Amino acid sequence: MARYRWEIKTADVMYAGTDATPYLSLSGDKATLKETELNDPDSNNDWEKGQINHGTIETTDLGWLKTGTLKHDGSGGGPDWTVEYVKITNDDDGREWLAGVNAELKGNNPFRLVFKNTSRGQFDEMQRQKELEDERLQREQELEDAKLARERKVEDAKVGAQDWKADAKARMDQLKVEMEKAKLEAEEQKMRDQLAQLRGQAAPTSPASTTPAASGMRTYEVFGVYGGRPAPLTQAVNFDRASGRVLGVNTGFRVMVTDQPSEGFGLAGTPGRWASFVSGSPTAFGLDADRGILAWDGSRGQALPAAYLSQLFGDWRGAVY
Numbered sequence: 001m002a003r004y005r006w007e008i009k010t011a012d013v014m015y016a017g018t019d020a021t022p023y024l025s026l027s028g029d030k031a032t033l034k035e036t037e038l039n040d041p042d043s044n045n046d047w048e049k050g051q052i053n054h055g056t057i058e059t060t061d062l063g064w065l066k067t068g069t070l071k072h073d074g075s076g077g078g079p080d081w082t083v084e085y086v087k088i089t090n091d092d093d094g095r096e097w098l099a100g101v102n103a104e105l106k107g108n109n110p111f112r113l114v115f116k117n118t119s120r121g122q123f124d125e126m127q128r129q130k131e132l133e134d135e136r137l138q139r140e141q142e143l144e145d146a147k148l149a150r151e152r153k154v155e156d157a158k159v160g161a162q163d164w165k166a167d168a169k170a171r172m173d174q175l176k177v178e179m180e181k182a183k184l185e186a187e188e189q190k191m192r193d194q195l196a197q198l199r200g201q202a203a204p205t206s207p208a209s210t211t212p213a214a215s216g217m218r219t220y221e222v223f224g225v226y227g228g229r230p231a232p233l234t235q236a237v238n239f240d241r242a243s244g245r246v247l248g249v250n251t252g253f254r255v256m257v258t259d260q261p262s263e264g265f266g267l268a269g270t271p272g273r274w275a276s277f278v279s280g281s282p283t284a285f286g287l288d289a290d291r292g293i294l295a296w297d298g299s300r301g302q303a304l305p306a307a308y309l310s311q312l313f314g315d316w317r318g319a320v321y
Helices: 123-202 306-313 316-320
Strands: 002-010 022-028 032-037 052-059 065-072 081-090 096-105 111-114 116-119 218-226 229-231 237-240 245-249 253-258 291-296 301-303
Touching: 002 022, 022 081, 032 052, 032 065, 065 081, 065 096, 096 111, 245 253, 245 306, 306 316
Parallel strands: 218 291
Antiparallel strands: 002 052, 002 081, 022 032, 022 065, 065 111, 081 096, 096 116, 218 229, 218 253, 237 245, 291 301
16 A cells, blocks of 8 residues: 655635535556545635645555546535646655646546656665665575575485385395295205105115116206396296197296206206106106206296297207207
8 A cells, every 4th residue: 555645736816716526536657546535634624715735545556657637526606626736745755746737627527637756755765775675585585495405405315314224124124034935945945855865765776767866867957047147937938828838938038958056946967856846757748768857936846848848949859958
């Protein structure tokens, strides 16, 4: 809101005054004041010959005044009114505008006022102070924003560290589970090997025996490789159990064959671990009697039939041996 002081001088000529009710409107570069009734609070008989009347109006900030209107309603005896000038002052910053009239106003016939700025008052200094205050507030806001940014960065770093610790703990817990599982599997395998040895000792050892170990048994292992690490063959090969067909090697995997116990999942060798997982002769799977072929399925070794190997390698003997 802004406070405007108006000043109107009635001309000092015969019959210049009026008993009618005056109305004033103002228009600036920011807003417009609609017609407002005027009344001098310090005078009991307004608008007399040669008299200067004044009062105040509170309205929205009009900006720099440009134009306006002055009229009266034609009431009372001898209503015609001769006005010398209208002066408007902004009480907030001291700016002044003056509009000359020097004319006789008839009832309800608005006179168009054209204002000229006659004083800038304290407007320029107040604007400068406002700019300085705005700059100060902006600097303070920038400092506050920078402080908050630093605090957020520190907080984000703390959260990131906590997340990393939580992830690391989860990985360690998973490794512990895998290590425990691996220990149990190794213990289980050790017991299976012992059982196989016991069964081998109890089996007949006649020349006609079909026990693989008694006939110079050799075990081969077929396994997958992914990212340079061994993977169970069941992960490396896409096999359709319903049709019994090998559909191909999965993306990113390779299929390898070894007869060395230090490679793959440790199933190969002489005699290898055929007897640990299979009780019969390799011939039961279409293989050569002295050559077993195994693959690790993630939990135990499985014999690979010749039909499966043919789909996987074509000439499987050439590929495996």
